[in-house]
Amino acid sequence: MAQYTIDKLAKYIKAKDFVALVKCAFIAPFALIAKIFIRDFWLVCEDENEARDNGFWFFRWVRLNRLDQKIAYAISKTSVDRYKVSELGKVIRYGSCAHWFWYIVADKNISSQKGGKPNAAVCYLFEVVMGLRKNNRIFLQHGITVNKGNWLFYDNTKIRMFVTAAKPEHDFVLENFAYPVENVKLLGFCRFDNLHDGEEDADLLLVMPSWRNWLGRESSDNADMDFSTTQYCIKWNEFLQSATLAALLERYDKKLIFFPHRNMQKFIGYFRAGSDRIEIAGDSEYDTQALLKRASLLITDYSSVFFDFSYMRKPVLFYQFDEEEFRKRQYAQGYFDYRNTVLGKWSSTLPQLTINLKNALDEGCPKLDKAQIESFFPLYDAQNCNRTYDAIKGIGK
Numbered sequence: 001m002a003q004y005t006i007d008k009l010a011k012y013i014k015a016k017d018f019v020a021l022v023k024c025a026f027i028a029p030f031a032l033i034a035k036i037f038i039r040d041f042w043l044v045c046e047d048e049n050e051a052r053d054n055g056f057w058f059f060r061w062v063r064l065n066r067l068d069q070k071i072a073y074a075i076s077k078t079s080v081d082r083y084k085v086s087e088l089g090k091v092i093r094y095g096s097c098a099h100w101f102w103y104i105v106a107d108k109n110i111s112s113q114k115g116g117k118p119n120a121a122v123c124y125l126f127e128v129v130m131g132l133r134k135n136n137r138i139f140l141q142h143g144i145t146v147n148k149g150n151w152l153f154y155d156n157t158k159i160r161m162f163v164t165a166a167k168p169e170h171d172f173v174l175e176n177f178a179y180p181v182e183n184v185k186l187l188g189f190c191r192f193d194n195l196h197d198g199e200e201d202a203d204l205l206l207v208m209p210s211w212r213n214w215l216g217r218e219s220s221d222n223a224d225m226d227f228s229t230t231q232y233c234i235k236w237n238e239f240l241q242s243a244t245l246a247a248l249l250e251r252y253d254k255k256l257i258f259f260p261h262r263n264m265q266k267f268i269g270y271f272r273a274g275s276d277r278i279e280i281a282g283d284s285e286y287d288t289q290a291l292l293k294r295a296s297l298l299i300t301d302y303s304s305v306f307f308d309f310s311y312m313r314k315p316v317l318f319y320q321f322d323e324e325e326f327r328k329r330q331y332a333q334g335y336f337d338y339r340n341t342v343l344g345k346w347s348s349t350l351p352q353l354t355i356n357l358k359n360a361l362d363e364g365c366p367k368l369d370k371a372q373i374e375s376f377f378p379l380y381d382a383q384n385c386n387r388t389y390d391a392i393k394g395i396g397k
Contacts, residue, residue, distance in 0.1 A: 014121065017119055017121045017122055020095065020100075020118060020119035020121075020122050021119075021122050023096075023097050023100050023118075024100050024104075024118070024119075024122060026097070027097050027100045027101050027104070028100075028104060030101065031100070031101045031102075031103075031104035031105050032104065034101070034105050035104065035105045038070070038105050039107065040069075040070060040107050041070045041071070041072075041102070041105055041106050041107055041108075042062075042069065042070065042071040042072075042106060042107065042108040042109075042110060042392075043071075043072055043073075043074060043092075043102050043103060043106040043108070043109050043110065044058060044059045044071060044072070044073045044074070044110045044111065045073060045074040045075065045094065045110075045111050045113070045116045045117075046111055046112040046113050046116055046140075046142070047112075047113055047116070047142075047262070048074075048075065048076045048079070048094040048095065049075070049076045049078075049079045049080075049081075050075075050079065050081055050262075051073065051075055051079065051081035051082070051084050051085045052081060052287055052288055052289060053112040053140075053142055053191060054112040054140035054141060054142070054163075054189050054190040054191050055073075055110065055111055055112040055113075055116070055140055055190075056073070056081070056084070056085065056191075057190040057191045057193060057194060057385060058110065058140060058190040058385055058388060058389075059071065059073045059085065059088065059089070060088055061190065061193070061385035061386070061389070062385075062389060063088040063089045064088075065385075065386075065389075066389065071089065071090070072089065072090035072091065072092050072102055073085045073088075073089065073090070073091055073092065074091075074092045074093070074094045074099050074102075074118075075091060075092075075093075075094055076093070076094045076095075077093045077094075080284055094118070095118050095119065096118075099118040100118045103117060103118050103123070104133075106135060107135060107136065108135070108136050108137075108138060108392055108395070109135055109136075109137045109138070110137075110138040110140060110392065111137075111138070111139065111140065112139075112140045112141060112142045113142060114139060114151065114152065114157060114159075127158055128155075128156060128157065128158050131158075134158075136160040136161070136392075136395045136396065137157075137158070137159050137160050137161075138159070138160060138161045138163070138392055138395075139157070139159045139161065139162050139163060140163050140189070140190060140388070141162075141163055141164070141165070141189065143303070143304030143305060143307070144164075144165055144166050144169050144189075144304045144307040145164070145169050145172065145173060145304075145334075146169070146172075146304055146331075146334045146335065146336040147331035147332060147333070147334040148172075148176055148331075148332055148334055149331065152173075152177055153177050153178055154177055154178045154179045154180075154183070155178065159179075159183065160183060160395060161183055161184075161185055161391065161392065161395060162177075162179055162183055162184045162185070163185055163187050163189070163388060163391075164184060164185065164186050164187070165186070165187070165188050165189040165192065165307070165377070165379075165384075166307065166376045166377060167186065167375065167376060167377075167378050168335055168336070168375075168376060169335075170184065170186040171335075172334065172335045185391050186378075186379065187379070187384060187387040187388050187391055188377075188379040188381075188383075188384035188387060188388075189308075189384055190384050190385045190388055191289060191308070192308070192311055192382075192384050193382045193383070193384050193385050194289060194293075195289075195292075195293065195308065195311055195312050196381075196382050198293040198294070199293075199294070200293070200294060200295075200296055200314075201294045201295070201296065202296050202365070203253060203254050203255055203296070204254070204255055204256075204257065204294055204295045204296060205249075205254050205255070205256040205257070205295060205296065205297050205298075205299070206256075206257050206259065206291055206292070206294075206295035206297070206298050206299070207239075207256060207257065207258045207259065207298075207299045207300070208259050208260070208261070208288075208291075208298065208299075208300050208303055208305055209232075209236060209260050209261065209264070209300060209301050209303065210261050210300065210301050210302045210303035211260075211261040211262075211263035211264050212232055212264075212326070212329075212330060213329065213330050214329055214330070215227070215230060215232060215264070215267075227267050227270050228270055231321070231322050231325070232264075232322070233267070233270050233271070235321045235322070235350075236258075236271060237270075237271060237272060238350055239319070239350060239353070240258060240271060240272060240273050240274055240278060240280075241272060241273070241274030242274060242350065242354070243274070244354050245274065245275070245278075245354065245357075246274050246275035246277070246278075248354070248357060248358060248361060249275055249277040249278070250275070250277065252361045254277065254361070255277050255278075255279070256275075256277060256278045256279070257278075257279045257281050257286070257291065257295075258271060258273070258278060258279065258280050258281060259281045259283075259286060259288075259291060261303065262283050265282060265283050268280060268282055288305070289308070292305065292308050292309055292312070293312070295309075295314070296314065296315075296365045297314065297315050297316075297317070297357075297360055297361075297365045298314065298315070298316045298317070299316075299317045299318075299319055299353070299357070300316065300317075300318065300319070301318065301319055301320050301321075301322075301326075302318075302320065302326060302331070302338075306318075306343070306344065307343075307376070310343040310344070310368065310373060310376070311373065311377055311380075313367045313368040313369075313370065313372075313373060314365070314367060314368070315344065315345075315360055315365050315366065315367075315368070316343055316344030316345075317344060317345050317347070317353060317356050317357060317360065318338050318344050318345065318346045318347065319347055319348075319353045320338065320346065320347070320348050321348055321349065321350075323348060342368065342372045343368070343372070343373070343376070345359075345360075
C-alpha cells in the first residue's frame, strides 16, 4: 500500500500541488472532528474566479428559497463576482485552508466544474485513485455534453450525480460513460431558470468561439507559440476584418460583440475589428449569460453555449473552419450533428458564413418554433434549481 501511494503521488501530484497537500494534511484532523457535529453541509463552487454558471444559480436559489440548508460558496478572493455571492451567504476563499476544511466537512460537494475543488489533482488522488474521499459529489456541468471525453467517464470521476439538461445528452452519457443509471439525472441546468425573462436587443449579434486545448493552456507544447500565426487567430481576424461583415452590419444597423471563451481571453489583444460596429470584449466586461439573453443571433464554432441560445429559441450559426484538426486534437465527434440540425446553420468557410448571416438578417433573425427544441429540452420551465435541490436532498435516502 505504501509503494502504491508513493507511485500514485508521483504520477498525479506535481510540485505546485504539494502546498495544497500540506494544507489538507494540516486541516484534515480538525475537519474530521468537526464533521461529527456538522451534518448536511453543502459546498458549492465552479471556476475559482467566477460565479456565473450553474453553481452560482443553484447557490442563489438555495439561499433565497431554502434558508434552513447549511451551504457555502467557494470563490477566489480577487474575483469580480465575489460580491454577488457574499450578498447571498457564506463565502469561502478558494484553495484556502478554510476551503479544505469545508471540503472535508461537506456532505455534498457541488460544482459546475469536474475539477471544482480546493486542488483538482490532490482531490482526484483522494477521490478516484485511492478512494479515500467518498462524499456525495454532484456535477452540475458547465455546458451540455456533446462529445465523448474519457475524463468524464465514471471510472475517472466516481461522481454521485451527473446532471444533464438535454434528452440526447442524457441518453449519450448513459450509453457511453458507464455511470450507474441512478447517477445520471435529467433535471435541466440551474442557469436555464434565468433564461425565461429579460429584454432582447434586436440589433445585437454575438460571436462566442470556443477554446483549443493546444492553444488555450500553458504547456511545453505552446510555450514558444506565436499566436498571431495560428489558424484560430487568422480565421477569426479574417471574419472580424471582413469588408462584407462591415457592410452587413452597416446595412442592417447591427452591433457585433466578439467574446471568446475564457481560456482564450489571454489572447484578446491579438484580435482586431474592421468596423466601429464591432467590439472585442474581455470577460471582465460582460457576464456571459447577460450577453446571451440580450443578443438576437449567435455565431460560434463548437461551444456548447449555443444550447443556451437554442433553449431561448434564438438562431445560431456554426463556423467550423478547423473541424478536422479540432476532432483530431481535442474532441472526437459526438452525437450532435452540426451540419444537419434545426438548431443552426453550419459553415466551414467565411463566404458560407457570410451567406448564412445575410440570410438570417434578411429574415429578421427568426425564432425557432417550440416544437423544434422539444426533442432536446423536454424540461422547459423555471424549475431546474428546484428539481436539482430535491434530487440532491434525496441522495442517500
